[in-house]
């Protein structure tokens with residue numbers, strides 16, 4: 054034991070926006086047995102879906118990181134966490150760091166390269182190819198997305214399956230514009246829990262042009278009678294580029310006697326059984342008056358009328 | 363229990379139906395009456411306490427946005443540009459040139475325990491045009507004892523050669539290690555990846571220290587000195603040890619303020635976060651009140667890290683930083699709103715304000731909730747249409763008025779330019795629209811002193827004496843309301859604090875001078891004492 058050279062904790066850094074598949078990537082690594090005695094440090098605030106059993110079998114643990122006060126500076130407790138972990142009586146051999154979606158990779162890479170007791174082993178950027186266009190157009194995050202594409206060479210591409218070949222090619226062209234040394238790896242479809250997560254170009258679904266207005270609007274849709282729940286979710290998912298939230302009470306054709314609360318956010322749909330009588334109606338929040346009008350009309354004709362026909 | 367009556371030269375109650383009085387009668391810790399003494403006697407026997415007979419009384423001040431870090435930072439040596447007062451009352455004159463910095467460090471070194479690094483804070487390079495603080499300047503004080511000077515922003519530090527050697531900084535490849543043309547380290551370390559090398563070596567963790575009883579006591583002491591009776595800690599980890607430290611510290615009879623800590627939402631998965639607040643609320647008592655949640659969206663204007671809308675920064679290309687993806691903020695707002703908790707959301711730049719207004723609109727459409735009082739914090743650059751939206755959404759504002767004095771000159775010349783300085787900290791516009799608002803200092807970013815904060819909102823005077831945007835000045839009376847009832851409303855506590863009104867807690871700021879006297883600047887009004895629940899604090 055003594056006198057042995059300590060090589061430092063090997064760091065595997067995972068970057069990428071929310072929904073790009075970072076957590077799924079971690080699960081894949083665990084399942085493949087590529088991680089040994091690993092600690093997971095998570096700096097993102099979506100839901101953490103790592104399978105608890107899988108983590109236990111890898112003898113690691115999960116630590117959650119907080120972001121600090123931007124007004125008084127010091128970047129969260131990352132510095133303190135790193136100091137603490139390496140002084141554990143038995144420090145982990147590996148550290149898997151799931152960076153926040155808005156993290157700029159270069160400073161993090163340098164941190165793990167320079168910090169005592171650690172060494173940067175592997176850096177990967179997860180890319181949701183179907184969302185890239187929207188992210189790069191979004192003035193509030195485009196600079197950060199560009200920095201991520203520029204800083205990291207190893208990119209793991211997700212959610213390309215539903216895109217046309219031409220659309221894929223176009224996005225790849227843009228990626229290489231940001232980073233000519235990019236090495237791409239095409240991942241298998243994500244195994245998301247919950248409702249299917251259709252992209253903008255979901256097969257069989259209608260499309261919604263994003264430029265039909267970007268102002269935030271709200272629209273209510275009255276639902277007459279039990280409806281085709283599956284079709285409704287398909288429509289909502291297809292409207293993902295313009296739809297931010299949907300919420301409301303409904304009755305499904307499969308179980309018309311029960312009122313259910315639907316809560317839909319991009320990539321997630323939850324139905325919960327409600328007590329008592331609820332008004333059957335749906336509230337949609339999204340971008341562009343015309344977009345939501347169109348979605349509302351589609352719901353009325355395809356979901357409710359078709360449902361009762 | 364007996365009735366105690368404090369006669370005073372004058373009492374400003376902030377209660378619109380009874381704006382002034384001559385006597386304050388207290389019973390069971392609450393305001394019983396502000397009537398003339400004869401009328402008070404109708405309630406029973408009274409004990410008249412004359413000690414404040416020549417003083418002016420106001421409701422105790424409410425600091426709606428500051429940090430317990432203020433109670434830690436004074437354990438280190440102060441090297442800031444502005445004069446400041448430590449919690450123990452010691453006056454620290456600002457240091458304004460390289461020689462003064464070296465002199466103060468050298469003096470301190472004589473009393474410094476050997477083997478320990480000498481740590482200083484508060485240095486603000488933005489005020490040192492020309493001279494750059496570097497390792498040579500610090501080596502002249504000592505090249506043997508490690509010296510670490512934290513800058514005011516807490517994003518940068520300067521260290522001497524002893525630190526560079528010990529932390530092996532010269533051999534590291536990090537952008538934030540500043541080097542000269544020949545590749546030699548200058549001693550300046552920017553941002554966390556570079557500063558971590560020093561934190562890690564010496565085990566420095568200011569935020570951990572801020573959760574300890576010592577820090578809380580110092581913090582309360584500093585607050586009391588400035589007439590504050592209710593203070594926030596607006597970014598608390600709410601760890602078990604932090605909750606326990608706050609509980610244990612605040613129950614003590616001699617703890618002189620009421621403490622309102624906010625959960626740091628970004629440290630928790632949303633479900634766990636709201637559960638945490640609910641759990642902490644079981645420890646609530648008269649002097650400790652959990653229940654609010656803090657969300658930090660962007661950075662700070664003076665560090666060029668606030669998220670700005672067009673035309674961005676004056677001197678620097680590119681926009682600021684987000685603390686988490688905008689989508690996460692939507693998600694968090696939804697969650698905590700739906701959970702029935704009150705949000706305090708740090709939004710410095712106008713782009714940050716925009717994103718949060720969108721998120722609030724969304725949340726309120728889905729879950730209408732009357733009188734939610736979600737509060738946008740700082741809102742330094744909030745635009746007129748955003749103010750209008752904030753009102754329509756029922757949001758409150760807590761405006762960073764101190765910035766006008768401390769960085770106003772910098773904002774005009776380097777970060778924002780003339781026009782946006784006219785609307786910077788738009789208290790008058792908020793007032794015209796009838797929006798509920800407070801004003802704050804964000805200590806330790808600027809010093810704790812609600813009267814000084816009110817002075818800034820009233821005069822809009824910068825450190826150089828310039829006046830920024832006279833259209834946004836508010837009257838003394840409105841400024842005083844903002845540091846009492848206004849701030850109390852943003853904390854949803856105006857049923858028990860913020861004005862001297864029968865039934866409310868008898869929390870009082872005792873002043874030597876009348877703050878409404880136009881002959882005396884608000885910044886010159888002296889705090890004599892405070893009462894908490896009718897009892898003079900120590």
Ligand SMILES: [Zn+2]
Nearest residue numbers: 122124596804
């Ligand atoms: Zn703050």
